[in-house]
Amino acid sequence: MEVITRSATVADLPVLAEFLQMLVEAERPFDVTLQRGRIIYYDLRELIESDESELLVLEKEGALVGCGYAKILKARAYLVYEQYAHLGFMFVLPEYRGMGLNQQLISTLKQWAVLKGIREMRLEVYEENTGAIKAYEKAGFSKLLATMRCSLD
Template identity: 70%
Template sequence: MSTVITRPAAFNDLPVLAEFLQLLVNAERPFDVTLQEGDLIYYDLKELMERDNSELLVLEVDGKLVGCGYAQIRPAKPYLIYKEYAHLGFMYVLPEYRGQGLNQQLIEGLKTWVKSKGVKEVRLEVYTENNAAVRAYEKAGFKQILTEMRYELE
């Protein structure tokens, strides 16, 4: 396999990142019946690139973007032991590049950025039924702490 480069996203990456966002949305649809139809915008990608409290990284192989993810420093709830934490999101790797440790490489790059900001807590959200993603995050050292549940009233 070619060398995989982890680097901060650039503005000229935005068209591909917008495609990745819709691929991610479509991959999550089976896990969430509450998602609206059509294209959805979860994140303001340009803002994630511009803000000091976030870092949007991409994975590149031979000049082609194959994955992405961001870390964003957020205030913690007042009852938690940390005043702030880093939230990971937009974690996506093209299907043909999965199973090669790229998600781990991306997480390590984001954790390095988080540590450079002096933040010690990293959290993310994953659909409970997305077994492959849950396993990948557990492999990276994450532990489940909460399950969100819903009930739809008629």
């Protein structure tokens, strides 16, 4: 059976909350600044209910296997576009990776953004997360800016 892409619903929130914690755990090795314990990156309900965002899920045989969202944000005044679609919460269960599902999500989110009149999509990814970077480059993204930090402890 194929994996379908659909808009998330409020009924999906418990599984999405689990996916969020799995994503946090996957990102911990890349970011020493993350707090310990449970972290909430996103207001998932708001992403589902807002007209300015689209939270998608991947579903196979009634079970969720992945997710991702695009949210329209205001660009900085000096940039070419006034708004852009920010891509986030890109997650696919480990056993479903390598099947093109991330590309399926991104493609659908790009279509949503274009229908909303958006002409640019941006995302953030950890520099050391080479697998994710390769997947995003395959989807047409290119590196733009590196964020750097310095601990003052």
